[in-house]
Amino acid sequence: MSTSPNSNSRPSDETSVGTLSLVEYPHPALFRKAKPLLRIDNGVRDAVEQMFEIMYDAQGVGLAANQVALPYRMFVVNPTGDPDSGEEQAFLNPTLSRPRGTAIQEEGCLSLPGLRADVRRPQRVIIDAWDLNGQPVRIDLDGFLARVVQHEFDHLEGRLFTDRLPDAASLEVKRDLELLEDIYRGKQSRGELLPEDEIISELDQLEAQRCKP
Secondary structure (H helix, E strand, O other): OOOOOEEOOOOHHHHOOOOOOOOOOOOHHHHOOOEOOOEEOHHHHHHHHHHHHHHHHOOOOEEEHHHHOOOEOEEEEOOOOOOOOOOOEEEEEEEEEEEEOOEEEEEEOOOOOOOEEEEEEOOEEEEEEEOOOOOEEEEEEEHHHHHHHHHHHHHHOOOOHHHHOOHHHHHHHHHHHHHHHHHHHHHHHOOOOOOHHHHHHHHHHHHHHHOOO
């Protein structure tokens, strides 16, 4: 089973994660392996709420903490993309096991706008995680939800769906990735985005708040 985070509250100045926003390739958080949460505080709960809002605004069905520049092992999903469907789930400190079967389906990513490609993944997988109340969760996933969860889990490992493409397909998306990087670096040069060293420093600070005893 994955690491159990303690559920508690801390003073607001320690728990705030601020206003979150979606980050795009090649933001450093997307390549950083997320760390397990040691506690669930008001900041984590606020982050999850914001993540759902960001996901719906972008018309997505899943969003990992890395994608909003948080270095925590957590993600949110709703396979319907409908906030009124009652199918929202937040997974903290997840692990995956017992992959079974194989399926190929087209995937995209909110952090890789405009990119889509066929990705091979297991058809079924078991997820063990913790919910926002600090209670253990185990679900045997199948089909589309299994794919969404695996996609988001990859983010926590610092992987993108493009990393799973065969060589020929990787070459096809290489130019698209280069264009996204050009756009990103342009924003940095204009001061619209922080430089790399400041981003990494912020990630280190966030990690120290909730991932280290």
